[in-house]
Every structure is written in structure tokens, then in C-alpha cells.
Amino acid sequence: SPRVLSGIQPTAGSFHLGNYLGAVRQWVALQETHDAFYMLADLHAITVTQDPAELRANTRLAAAQLLASGLDPDRCTLFVQSHVPEHAQLAWVMNCLTGFGEASRMTQFKDKSARQGADRASVGLFTYPVLQVADILLYQANEVPVGEDQRQHVELTRDLADRFNGRFGPTFTVPKPHILKETAKIYDFQDPTVKMSKSASTPKGLINLLDDPKATAKKVKSAVTDTDTVIRYDAENKPGVSNLLTVHSTLTGASIAELEERYAGKGYGALKTDLAEIMVEFVTPFKERTQQYLDDPETLDSILAKGAEKARAVAAETLALAYERVGFLPAK
Numbered sequence: 001s002p003r004v005l006s007g008i009q010p011t012a013g014s015f016h017l018g019n020y021l022g023a024v025r026q027w028v029a030l031q032e033t034h035d036a037f038y039m040l041a042d043l044h045a046i047t048v049t050q051d052p053a054e055l056r057a058n059t060r061l062a063a064a065q066l067l068a069s070g071l072d073p074d075r076c077t078l079f080v081q082s083h084v085p086e087h088a089q090l091a092w093v094m095n096c097l098t099g100f101g102e103a104s105r106m107t108q109f110k111d112k113s114a115r116q117g118a119d120r121a122s123v124g125l126f127t128y129p130v131l132q133v134a135d136i137l138l139y140q141a142n143e144v145p146v147g148e149d150q151r152q153h154v155e156l157t158r159d160l161a162d163r164f165n166g167r168f169g170p171t172f173t174v175p176k177p178h179i180l181k182e183t184a185k186i187y188d189f190q191d192p193t194v195k196m197s198k199s200a201s202t203p204k205g206l207i208n209l210l211d212d213p214k215a216t217a218k219k220v221k222s223a224v225t226d227t228d229t230v231i232r233y234d235a236e237n238k239p240g241v242s243n244l245l246t247v248h249s250t251l252t253g254a255s256i257a258e259l260e261e262r263y264a265g266k267g268y269g270a271l272k273t274d275l276a277e278i279m280v281e282f283v284t285p286f287k288e289r290t291q292q293y294l295d296d297p298e299t300l301d302s303i304l305a306k307g308a309e310k311a312r313a314v315a316a317e318t319l320a321l322a323y324e325r326v327g328f329l330p331a332k
């Protein structure tokens with residue numbers, strides 16, 4: 001069956017609603033139909049300053065949240081990026097194929113380095129997308145399930161795979177992004193013109209799955225909408241309401257058209273109250289399941305150890321082929 005690979009950074013602690021709806025939800029579905037590899041991107045996490053104890057705790061926490069979301073270690077390979085040294089090894093090769101200007105054009109790097117100040121941004125942050133390229137190519141992934149903000153990195157992966165294959169002969173599968181239109185970009189609940197992100201200007205618009213459910217309900221009820229009263233999906237003119245409809249629709253399975261009909265003649269309050277309840281019903285068991293996995297770190301670590309072993313088997317084979325193709329003398 002076709003293969004997928006994706007990753008999430010274990011930096012923020014709690015996943016937010018954008019991570020879940022944009023990516024993790026698709027991962028859970030794809031493990032049924034694809035040979036699926038999912039990774040905790042801890043190498044990516046150190047491109048900005050990190051606290052070692054926090055990184056360790058957050059890596060376990062992210063694994064627990066993925067399992068609580070429905071990833072099943074019997075149906076997918078769940079592993080920690082740093083457990084598979086081939087990622088860093090292939091990244092070096094891909095760095096040497098990447099143009100300096102090409103890397104400079106990555107919008108996420110430009111945003112993040114602007115936020116930190118050019119002098120404080122690390123070389124690791126600059127070359128972060130190339131590490132992501134290596135992540136994907138090592139597994140010969142056909143598809144990469146991500147949110148819209150990762151599209152450019154998948155495009156870079158396609159370019160570099162083509163470049164490598166062109167220069168050294170067919171080696172890597174050229175992957176496609178798997179981005180669902182409806183949930184590609186979940187917006188901030190206070191400023192529905194920007195994507196939901198852990199670096200939001202105010203925590204009020206950031207829906208963290210592990211927050212106290214009461215606090216989440218409050219955030220949903222105070223979501224920014226518009227001065228109109230009609231509940232209608234119109235991403236351009238009514239971004240706040242449209243975002244709420246998207247979240248409602250994805251969590252309940254009701255279509256947007258059904259929701260527009262259901263809320264016809266009702267005010268925004270009705271939609272927000274219902275959505276607050278839906279969110280509470282979603283996050284309460286999610287939090288409980290996450291805690292259960294955290295309470296049993298031995299099981300968690302053994303799931304990750306098995307995942308790393310399965311991942312390494314695939315990664316080592318691809319790296320050996322790539323090393324041979326570029327002309328490294330085999331160490332015999």
C-alpha cells in the first residue's frame with residue numbers, strides 16, 4: 001500500500017485545534033489505508049532555544065496525545081526523529097543539493113527568523129526545511145499529510161527529490177502533499193484572519209486540547225465573529241463564523257449546508273454555545289486518554305522503541321542507496 005509520512009514538533013506541550021484538525025485527524029484516518037510513518041520531530045524542536053527537561057517531557061506528552069487521538073501502534077509506525085540517526089545523515093546530503101537562495105525563500109524561516117531577530121536565529125532554523133525533506137524522502141513517502149503552512153516544505157521536497165534523481169539516477173519517490181481543503185488552515189478564535197498557532201498574539205484565540213475544558217468553552221463562547229447576524233459560510237467576508245462552522249462540521253460530521261440550515265434565523269450565540277459543548281465533549285476524554293498514556297511511561301517508551309526499530313529498517317535502506325549514489329566509498 002502507498003506510504004505516508006508526517007511529523008509534529010513536540011515543543012508546545014498541548015496540541016492545538018489546528019494541529020489536530022489540520023494534521024493529526026488525517027493521520028488517524030490514513031493509518032487504515034496507508035503504510036503510515038508518524039514522527040515526533042525533536043530534531044526540529046531544537047532549532048529554537050529549548051529546555052532539555054521540558055523537551056524530554058514534551059516528547060512523551062506529544063506521543064501520548066497522538067495515541068489519545070487514535071494512532072494505533074499496530075497500524076502505524078510512531079517514532080521519535082532523534083532515535084533514527086539517518087534523518088540527520090540524509091539531511092547533510094540534501095543540504096549540499098539545496099541552493100542558499102532557495103532555502104532563503106522559505107516563508108516559515110523568514111517569519112520565524114524575523115520574530116527572533118536575524119542574529120539570534122540559528123543556522124539550524126535556516127536549514128530546518130531541508131531536514132524535513134530528508135524526513136520525507138527516507139521513507140519513500142507517496143503522500144505527506146499536513147496543514148497548508150507546510151505546503152512549501154513539501155514542494156521543496158519534490159524539487160530536491162527530482163534534482164537528486166536527475167543527477168544520480170532514480171532514488172527517491174517524489175511525494176505529494178495531502179492537504180484537506182476544509183481543514184488546511186484553522187484560524188485563531190480572536191483574529192480569524194491569521195492561522196491558529198502557538199505563537200498567537202493572545203492565548204484567548206488559541207484552543208489548546210489539554211486546557212481546562214471550562215476555559216476552552218469560555219474561549220469558544222468569546223470567539224470573534226462579525227457585526228452581521230447571519231450564520232453562513234463565507235471565508236472571505238465572514239472568516240470568524242466560517243471558522244466556527246468548519247470546526248463544528250469536522251467534529252460532528254454535519255455538512256456546512258446542514259449547519260447553515262440548522263442555524264437559520266438563530267444568532268451567533270446559539271452556534272457558539274453548541275460548539276462550546278461539542279469541544280468540551282471532545283477534549284474531556286482526550287485529556288483523560290492522554291493522562292492514561294502518561295501514567296504508564298514504560299509502555300509509552302516501548303511503543304516508541306518498537307517504532308524506531310521499524311523506522312530504522314526503512315531509513316537505513318534508503319540512506320545506503322543515497323550514499324552509494326552520491327559516490328561515498330562503502331565502509332567495508
Ligand code: TYM
Binds near residue numbers: 007147186187
Ligand atoms: P508543526 O509541529 O508546526 O505542526 C504540526 C501539523 O499541524 C499543522 N497545523 C495546522 N493545520 C491547520 N491549521 C492550523 N492553524 C495549523 N497549525 C499547524 C501543520 O501544518 C502540521 O502538519 N515542520 C513540521 C513538522 C515536520 C514534518 C516533517 C511534517 C517535521 N518533519 C516531515 C511533515 C513531514 C512542523 O513544524 O509542524
